Amino acid sequence: MDAYERITRNAAEVVTEEEIEALADDPDGKRAYVGYEPSGVLHIGHMLTANKLIDFQEAGFEVTVLLADVHAYLNDKGSFEEIRHTAERMRDQFIAYGLDESNTQFVLGSDFQLDDDYTLDLHALELETTLARAERAMAEIKSGDSVKVSQAVYPLMQALDIPYLGVDLAVGGMEQRKVHMLARDVLPSIDREPPTSLHTPLIADLGTGCGKMSSSEGVTISMEDSRDDIESKVNDAYCPPTADPDPTDDGEARENPVLQVFEYHVFPRFDAIVVERPEEYGGNLEYERYDALEAELESGELHPADAKGALAEYLDRLIAPGREQLAE
Ligand code: IYR
Structure with missing residues (x-):
């Protein structure tokens, strides 16, 4: 590049x-x-x-x-x-x-x-x-x-x-x-x-996919979050199997915030992303590019729950050094 x-x-x-x-x-x-x-x-x-x-x-x-x-x-x-x-x-x-x-x-x-x-x-x-x-x-x-x-x-x-x-x-x-x-x-x-x-870009709220993720409202991720906090916030995140979800019933635009966090936070900082899956569900998946992950979520090859598991893992890796620093 x-x-x-x-x-x-x-x-x-x-x-x-x-x-x-x-x-x-x-x-x-x-x-x-x-x-x-x-x-x-x-x-x-x-x-x-x-x-x-x-x-x-x-x-x-x-x-x-x-x-x-x-x-x-x-x-x-x-x-x-x-x-x-x-x-x-x-x-x-x-x-x-x-x-x-x-x-x-x-x-x-x-x-x-x-x-x-x-x-x-x-x-x-x-x-x-x-x-x-x-x-x-x-x-x-x-x-x-x-x-x-x-x-x-x-x-x-x-x-x-x-x-x-x-x-x-x-x-x-x-x-x-x-x-x-x-x-x-x-x-x-x-x-x-x-x-x-x-x-x-502005990233949508993790919980709803609407509006903008911010520390003052909705769900956000910070350096104070434990691994468990991150897992539970990511598990509760809005993640339909598409990058382009429909608006809410009230007509508010929605994004897929799980994909956005992969695109803007995870892929820029890691050479490749491994999504861990048990053998009986097809074994691990590996992505070098964001587009490939998005395409497999759309096609159904990658299940939202598995994508979330990987997202929590990589967000935790990004946050852990700051969390340790805060604990000093
Ligand atoms: N307006 C920013 C803070 C800020 C950014 C720059 I670039 C400055 O020169 C000064 C302040 C915010 O909203 O956080």
Whole structure:
């Protein structure tokens, strides 16, 4: 797999292909980043973009992880002291998960976002952006109740992080895309380059196959889960024998989250997947590619219960190092 293929595999969107191709061909000094609001422990949402960062490292990029303490504060996630404490604990979990320690720079937002230059540039962006635009950019990150001024400042700071961190490319889930589009539009107004970005898909809730898997609602998998927790969550997961299930009776779109977790979490991190089956049921199955597993689930060769057994096993392997690290 060449650098471009590795970087863009499993991406829902890249902005733009030409820019990413040029970066992939650039021999050195290229940098990608993701920002995370610090929260208790790493969960499957963090792991999805972390997988992408691992792809970037394998393609020769340097990687920055922004532990966005000021953003979490603006998003009402607790006192500043609590958030900062959480941020420090997250670093070790990212390393346990598989980010290459020698090539990952961890930066706290408050290390540079409170500096004079940053603050003045932020005010310059505030002058260039309508409230309505800032609010729209935030719609998928924070929704509901009445909008606070902090929610208008938040996406402008996220845009400004890109030049201040000196990175070439921003990675995030699809819910971050409007912030990155805002960054493309407004940064040139303060003489900064429009940034390149890459977005990972949203994965449906494990239990229902609807909506988006998140730590705040529905079923999620985190580094705190024991092997038994993982097995029971995966056993209860929605997994019809198709990658393209029908909508619910209420017309809500559904995905097959078991297949999605195989595609976006398991296959990128293992060379081959073995599904264990007793001899009388045909013996073990081995897959080197996600497509082959999906095709055999569709054809009936692979039973959902056996797919779930394998999924729990491989998720546990991904989570075990972080779980051990948390226990220290
Ligand atoms: N908005 C992100 C957190 C975040 C991401 C980046 I990239 C930043 O530069 C700053 C914050 C979230 O929703 O978690």
